Amino acid sequence: MRLKLPTEFIEKYQNLLQAEAPAFFASLQQNMTKAFRLNPLRPSWQSVKADLSEPIEYVPTGFYGEINGRSLEHQTGYLYSQDPSAMYVAEVAEIHPGEKVLDLCAAPGGKSTQLAGKLAGQGLLVSNEINRARAKILAENLERIGAKNVLVVNERPDRLVKTFKGFFDKVLVDAPCSGEGMFRKDPAAVKYWSAAYPAECAARQREILTSALEMLRPGGQLIYSTCTFAPEEDEQIAAWLLEKAEIAKILPIKKWPRMDSGHPEWANDQIELENCVRLFPHHFQGEGHFIAKFQATQASTGTIKKKVRKKKKQHSKLVFRDLTASEKSYWQKFAATQFISNWCKIADLRVFNERLFYYPQSWPDISALHFVRPGLELGVFKKGRFEPAYSLALAQFPTESKNVIQLSIEQWNQYVQGLPLREAAFKQLPDGWYLLSCQQKSFSFGKLTQGTLKNSFPKGLRLRYGN
Numbered sequence: 001m002r003l004k005l006p007t008e009f010i011e012k013y014q015n016l017l018q019a020e021a022p023a024f025f026a027s028l029q030q031n032m033t034k035a036f037r038l039n040p041l042r043p044s045w046q047s048v049k050a051d052l053s054e055p056i057e058y059v060p061t062g063f064y065g066e067i068n069g070r071s072l073e074h075q076t077g078y079l080y081s082q083d084p085s086a087m088y089v090a091e092v093a094e095i096h097p098g099e100k101v102l103d104l105c106a107a108p109g110g111k112s113t114q115l116a117g118k119l120a121g122q123g124l125l126v127s128n129e130i131n132r133a134r135a136k137i138l139a140e141n142l143e144r145i146g147a148k149n150v151l152v153v154n155e156r157p158d159r160l161v162k163t164f165k166g167f168f169d170k171v172l173v174d175a176p177c178s179g180e181g182m183f184r185k186d187p188a189a190v191k192y193w194s195a196a197y198p199a200e201c202a203a204r205q206r207e208i209l210t211s212a213l214e215m216l217r218p219g220g221q222l223i224y225s226t227c228t229f230a231p232e233e234d235e236q237i238a239a240w241l242l243e244k245a246e247i248a249k250i251l252p253i254k255k256w257p258r259m260d261s262g263h264p265e266w267a268n269d270q271i272e273l274e275n276c277v278r279l280f281p282h283h284f285q286g287e288g289h290f291i292a293k294f295q296a297t298q299a300s301t302g303t304i305k306k307k308v309r310k311k312k313k314q315h316s317k318l319v320f321r322d323l324t325a326s327e328k329s330y331w332q333k334f335a336a337t338q339f340i341s342n343w344c345k346i347a348d349l350r351v352f353n354e355r356l357f358y359y360p361q362s363w364p365d366i367s368a369l370h371f372v373r374p375g376l377e378l379g380v381f382k383k384g385r386f387e388p389a390y391s392l393a394l395a396q397f398p399t400e401s402k403n404v405i406q407l408s409i410e411q412w413n414q415y416v417q418g419l420p421l422r423e424a425a426f427k428q429l430p431d432g433w434y435l436l437s438c439q440q441k442s443f444s445f446g447k448l449t450q451g452t453l454k455n456s457f458p459k460g461l462r463l464r465y466g467n
């Protein structure tokens, strides 16, 4: 179906793009280019079952093509579907394992899952999403890829500053925007658009960025991106950032073939704005993105005077605690039967609401914040026992585990629909918890009792399967 573009949108881009405008408008009527990424956190990730015949040159883990969201490979976090232009943002961030990284506007997690892969389990990723429902989806996506060193929080950016002032090596602001690059994917974005909308979004972006700068360490890097073409939200925001005392300079971004430079003439003519990158759908295979990268000064951050918002309500201080002696023994017993080599030291574990989390002491205390995932959930203590969590199964490889049951693809399909499994062969095995694996991909823990594998697959995820 032909997309009906608003007249003011057409006039605006006719003016800005001049001779290129017809090609730009035509590209918005074309089909989207589908792509996906492989997950380097998984063992043998390069030999996953998927069509890898069209690699994306600027993303080492990226490929053009469509994946099946219900496939074993997707459900066990080997593959992630993502717009090819959105994939360049995390590449630009040039993450090194061990860094402390904030993804401030993170749901549903396209960039966070990529950033977590680049951290390779070292350092810390804090993924924040302001919208609670979206934050839960973000947590699920990060769980699925088996990320161990990620905190998922659900806060307004200004509320994060007290906890994380000057803390991060890198902050990504993939800002809420007027979404002009989403027109092809989501025609509702066209209906939402008005000539005034980019300026409204820009005001919100400035607010978010003000908080982002405060959380950057001196000399750290800020990566700013949008999926819109509006100069008000792109070059003009970059120009505004360049005027900030905290920003030393705008860093050049490598332009691969068909990537455009920023347009200084669409802001204040500062030539440095050419360092930004624009991905236009009439030049580039993808929906469209704008990316800019900034270096913070070596001086300390956090000098900006911000509007102080009134607190709506004081929420109670959440309590993380150390394990009790009996919890320690339940956990140690479970770990001894499961792990070939135990990567969770007791000192790195904390209990919150009877749930056990991998949350090393070196990580900042997030108990004053709303959060969705305070570290990797390992399991829950119930009366006199420990039950391992789904998220631990996704972060644990069959090759690292002692108690594994290998299931066929048919059994996997039944199990993820919530069904128990009964097999004669199970009767030979001792009762207890097993890591369930299919084609060497772990997907859940299951409790075996007298030959029946009870179903422990999370109820909320079961509904998404079925034939």
Ligand SMILES: C[S@@+](CC[C@H](N)C(=O)[O-])C[C@H]1O[C@@H](n2cnc3c(N)ncnc32)[C@H](O)[C@@H]1O
Binding pocket: 086, 104, 105, 106, 107, 108, 109, 110, 111, 112, 129, 130, 131, 134, 156, 157, 174, 175, 176, 177, 204, 208, 227
């Ligand atoms: C472009 S989307 C992020 C996409 C995500 N980075 C990804 O790659 O999957 C922007 C996100 O910002 C969130 N957001 C909206 N208003 C916000 C605000 N005032 N502060 C922070 N985030 C906000 C939206 O809910 C949305 O999830």
